[in-house]
Amino acid sequence: MTEYGRGRGPEPWHPEDPLYGDQGWTGHQTQQGQAPYGGAPQQEYPQEPQQQYQQQYPQQQYAEHPQQAYPQQQYPEYQQPQQYAEQQPAYAPQQHQQHQQHQQHQQQHQQPVYDTEGWDTGQVPYMAAVQADPYVGAEPYAQQPVPGYPGEAPDLYATAEAYPPPRPPGQRHLEPEPVEQEEEEAESGFLAGGGGRDGDDDGGDPAGGGRRGGRSKGGKAKQRSGAACLIATLVIVGVLGGGGYYGYTYIKARFGAPEDYAGEGTGESIDVEIPKGSGLLQMGVILKKAGVVASAQAFADAAAKLPPGKAIQAGVYPLKKKMSAAAVVEVMSDPSKLNVVTVAEGKRNAEVYKLIDAKLGKPEGTTNEIARREAKNMGLPAWAANPKAIDPLEGFLYPARYDLSSDTTPESLLKQMVKNATDKYGEMGIEAKAKELGLENPLQVVTVASLVNAEGKNHDDFRKMAEVVYNRLKKTNDVTNQKLEFDSTYNYIKGKSDINFSLKEARAFEHPYNTHNVKGLPPGPIGNPGADALNATLNPDHGGWMFFVSVDGDKTTFTKTYEEHQKLADEFLARQKQKNGG
Incomplete structure (x- = not known):
């Protein structure tokens, strides 16, 4: 290049050429603002049809200078413009001499036309003249002297070491580099069953140009191909089979009946x-x-x-x-x-022990013996200690349902029940309530609740029943003389739930728990009260009730006076005799 920019020299076409460009194929003239040869405008000629050029210049080969697309003799000898000569007088003789030599050199080497395909070279046809290239035979990228004419560029395609000449647009495809045979075999090794050169040396192939690796065309290659096909077939079958199985499973789970066993199960x-x-x-x-x-x-x-x-x-x-x-x-x-033990409200401990033995498969009496022996280790509160109690745990097996598991034992189950009762009593604050109700200790609160739960028929009776207990315990009670006279206490001693017993016998039977014989409360609870009976005990009715009787066995009637009570009691006795046939 010169200080005026690129001249009309050939364009480099190799991608690695630093002068790589594609201006020659776009039909561009010389760069804008650079007039060749001293600024003289270049004469343009219209493009002629392709057939004309093919007839005029048939089968001409490509020359070293692609710009010279037409024979040199068609154009007049280039004459240096007078303006250019006047501006550079010092170089005119030498430049003129070089120009004549260049024209002679170009005439000796007639340039053929490579327009057989009819493509646009991007150069203006019938250009004024083609300059002589003083750099023919020189290194294409070496330091070159300044050319004789401004705007003139060296020809980078004049030597054998230079980049190849440009190609027509339809033929611009990169040719793949040759790949050695062993690399091709390595790429196809999966289907062939091998991996490139495997060391099999069956001798050279005279017709094959000395193939490396010694791979024969038959024998083991066919065996490898068969094995590869077998492996591929197995893979395809496996994929299809797995997809079919999962598809069937999905459809069955989505639309079919759910999976189910038949029968009552195995012995386990x-x-x-x-x-x-x-x-x-x-x-x-x-x-x-x-x-x-x-x-x-x-x-x-x-x-x-x-x-x-x-x-x-x-x-x-x-x-x-x-x-x-x-x-x-x-x-x-x-x-x-259900594999559970359910403690009903008001149920006695003796009944709970039998139920535990039955559920856990223990001999009858096992749980009762453990309860009496381990009572101190069951977690009872300190205020529950009572040496006069028939059963120290009575009233502390809280009514609830207890789920059993394979590792449940009578002792673990009793501890759980006692804990539930203790927690419940603490939540209700029976320790503070005992004195407000005129009772000696929290244990008496539980005892009253157990009596209420045993005598009441339903939850509506509990508050009136609690009022009866508190009124009979008063020192001013001169009707029953502070005796409760509850049948439930006598039945507790006897281990029964019978209302048809002799009142005379009951009054004659001496026992601390027999309220027909002794004054006040029994030494301890006679059952396990539920939450409703406990709440009624803490909040009695305050209706002044003193007596009660169940005439029909279902409904309890409460009265304030003995006369009302006696009348109801006589009706009850008459009904009982009629029922028993007496």
């Missing part, structure tokens, strides 16, 4: 605990994890068919492995099948 038993608040599907999940049902949905569907009011309760159920959903629902919908 298992205790399954259903937490409170569990829904049917959540229950099914728990049963599925335990191995009882085949699917949670099967159990949920079977349980949804239960009639209203027969919902499955939370608790521990003794079940078996691999039971049908219907069989599981049948067991769990029966409350008696």
